[in-house]
Amino acid sequence: MSDQVRTAGQTTTPDGHSDLSGEPPEPLVGYYRQMALIRAFELRAAEMYTKAKIGGYCHLNLGEEATVVGLMAALCPTDYLFATYREHGYALARGVPAERVMAELFGKATGTSGGWGGSMHLFDADLRLLGGYGIVGGQIPLATGAALAISYRAEPGERAEAVMCLIGDGATNIGAFHESLNLAAIWHLPIVYVIVNNGLGMGTPVSASSAEPELYRRGCAYRMPGTRVDGNDVLAVRDAAAGALDRARSERRPSILEAVCYRLRGHSVVDPARYRTKEETDRLRSLDPLPQFRSQLITAGILDGEEASRIDTDAEQAVSAAVAFAEDSPFPGQDQLFARTYATPVPNTSTSLPGEPLDCGPDQSDRTG
């Protein structure tokens, strides 16, 4: 029941990173491939935003790639994922084709949500990505309810389904977070609440917004165990998440996992992050997980520089293909405008466009009088 702090994976090298020596090489290369894809995708998304190909808000996972990939590596295909609005990378790492993610950002019919959701609302029913959510913390009660549905239908076990709910550091201050943790604890739900702590809620540091800034401890009022992990260490994140998911599956014990990571850019594409000093920005760049993991793999002899560069190039090309696909895809047709409001058809729902007359039923008589 006690809180635990884990700064990295089980075995660490002198520089504090997880030791790669016991790991089979193929998955490690796969992690780097995913991280490179997310990096390339997000940089291109920022570019497309400035070109006005992408509207609304656009929040990027730049700097959080190790956390994203580590978490998704721990998640089974049968598990459910509820995400925040900063979720492009999670969709990619979960297996959503980059084409469909970019198309959603472009508002196209081929996007993950058919152009109805945009950057903040990616969804893939088959991959059990049950949404990014634009309302801060809005996904937390929903994810808790998904875990309730799992426990309603099936017994715990090693292969049981579980839910991972992503939460930003700022969302740990909302009421719904605390209500949900309480429900998960009293109902013994199979869920892992992952607090992705990038240090800032928009421009407000965690220390200024949370009376308990060690966020993995915020479940203590619900006797919910918490773990903190170095979010720049993909293997440490993966292993910590796998452990928490195992407890959720086998024991129906909810828990908190805090991944400490950094946002390389502003809150969203349009935020220049002036609240950060140059020194802080330089420090964050030095912590960038992508070049770190790349050099780790090269040092360990798992990749050579050429192979690593080829992965980077492949990622660039995949993103270029995604942009081309999004460009070429059609916008959803206006005939679809009223097709999504209700799942069960219902009479008398309004289908009037602005300025069109109400449907008030047939008028048999002469109204010109």
Next chain:
Amino acid sequence: MTTLTYRQALHDTLRAEMLRDDNVLLMGEEIGVFEGSYKITAGLLAEFGPRRVKDTPICEEGFVGAAIGAAMLGLRPVVEIMTINFSLLAIDQIVNHAAKVHAMFGGQATVPLVIRTPGGGGQQLAATHSQNIEVYYAHMPGLKVVAPATPADAKGLLAAAIRDDDPVLVLENLALYNTKGDVSDDPYTLDIGRAAVMKQGRDITVISYSRGAVIALQVARRLEEEGISVEVIDLRSLRPLDRPAICASVRKTSRAIVLEDDWLSYGVGAEVAATIQEGAFDYLDAPVRRVAAAEVPLPYSKPLESAALPDAADLTKVIKETLDATRYPA
């Protein structure tokens, strides 16, 4: 056919739907051990056990949101919110999530959720416990809002709501729970989105819903003895709103009054009146009047509370004023 109270009709429908479909579960504060603040769920915990009848802590946002998430995975939760006033604590989950999930994710998810909750003043519960804020939800595309007035409609609309794949708010009313009516013993559902003509009439149409429809029917029957023929339209569904039914009636009677328990400004009556002026303008012989609650936080003290709430006398007065203004029966 059996004579049942509105309460019993709701209870029996919940039980029947739970027997029919294992995915139907009940969630809410004090619905199990305590058997419900208004005893709608009496006996159901004993019959179905805690898996199907889930007492929740006091956390409307949490348990309504959890019900939405469970519904996204295919359960069909029926949530009881003790009174509609407390739904405000869950309004982000209802409005920003239940109402949006289906459309916003491109139709990939559905939310087969029912929220049962009573509105209604007149019980001396003071300002925070006496509101009629159904229009907050009726305003929202993506939600369906029904408001049964009779035990028979309570059965048919609740069953329809439970079997519907969209989030449906079933508005009950504290003053209706003990009212009685005949209810068919066979299972049935009623169409969400359709109004009912409670009573045919020629001279004037009264449009109402929930408790107001019951009052309107009583007033209409009384006035029938005075030779005034009132048609009563029970909206039954506030979203969608059955505009054709409203306009068809007013095209026949040429006069219309809305009786509503909510506050007048921006209320259900405002929408109905706007509908009538667009759909039946040439037929109107008099302005559409609204009989609605006085625009104050409802007081506790009985005489003040009674003065603020619309009743049969208010409706009768406005019907006669409207008829007099048009020199009925000229």
